[in-house]
Amino acid sequence: MLIGVPKEIKTNENRVAVVPAGVEALTRCGHEVFVEESAGIGSGFSDEDFTGAGARILSSADEVWAKADMIIKVKEPIAEEYPRMRKDQVIFTYFHFAADEELTRAVIDSGSVAIAYETVQLPSGELPLLTPMSEVAGRMAIQAGAKYLEAFHGGRGMLLGGVPGVPPADVVILGGGVVGTNAAKMAAGMGAHVRILDLSLPRLRYLSDVMPANVDLIYSNRFNILEQIRHADLLVGAVLLPGAKAPNLVLREDLKEMKNGSVVVDVAVDQGGCVETIRPTTHENPIYTVHGIVHYGVANMPGGVPRTSTLALTNATFPFALRLANKGWKDACREDASLALGVSVVDGEVTYRGVSEAFGLEYTPVDRFLEN
Secondary structure (H helix, E strand, O other), X not given: OEEEEOOOOOOOOOOOOOOHHHHHHHHHOOXXXXXXXXXXXXXXXXXXXXXXXOOEEEOOHHHHHHHOOEEEOOOOOOHHHHHHOOOOOEEEEOOOHHHOHHHHHHHHHHOOEEEEHHHOOOOOOOOOOOHHHHHHHHHHHHHHHHHHOOHHHOOOOOOOOOEOOEOOOEEEEEOOOHHHHHHHHHHHXXXXXXXXXXXXXXHHHHHHHHOOOOEEEEEOOHHHHHHHHOOOOEEEEOOOOXXXXXXXXXXXXXXXXXXXXXXXXXXXXXXXXXXXXXXXXXXXXXXXXXOOEEEEOEOOHHHHOHHHHHHHHHHHHHHHHHHHHHHOHHHHHHHOHHHHOOEEEEOOEEOOHHHHHHHOOOEOOOHHHHOO
């Protein structure tokens, strides 16, 4: 198979979808790998690293997309890349379709096969290709929140962990999944007073067993959310509905209940966000203020630590990418129901229910394509 690895062009995105070790494994299996010039520089991998592993370096994204049977990326294609997608080409990346109708319709129109990292799901319910970036984003959420609580950035001027004689900041986390758990670990380790809200009692019981004493667990409902955000110096949005738009748990009017200068970091922004006033921002311009509340909405947070993120991501994604290359997408998905759940659009038809429901599009089960 001819495999293309283009350079990521989303603002401040420095990750790369395949590392030299992955190139070596693919070429050893007989595949040809085309890597766009400088694609790995932001993550610390030179063109020479890739050629030494057996890749061919191409000077333009157009060449990479035109040659490849399968494109492996990190972030969803943006408008500049839409014309490069073509019929029957497999694109394996994060898509987050439910938050972007324009992207969804562009992929439908292209006739390509879109396999989304974020909806590959194991029988246990785990999202193995989302987990590593959720771990990174959860930890970064606290780093970002601590920074933007500083008065220089419009925050309340608080040190997250306080000092002897001065109480620590209150950190409220909506969602006790991978993002929320990692955010809580970081915040608790810095000495903050942490509260996690979640709908799942089994999850809350589990977190009660593993979290330190400065983390409280609270059942999530409208009343409790409003009560907790009144105390929050830092509010972290960490709610995920796989493949679907995140629910708005904190409304615009609710911000009036929060302390002036408190900070919102909504990690769910790439799925629409769980705070109504959140919108995607960039590492270059990460924050804005609404009703006196500092909002941080960077949609590719792990891109800020590309070396760590690239290695963590490719550790998880590469086995699936190799399977797709070795067997072709249909046979790979026939043999692996978890991978089949990642197939979101095929030949103009939406094959993931959450995406079809988000935009009122017709749903076609992926099994229809796997039967042929």
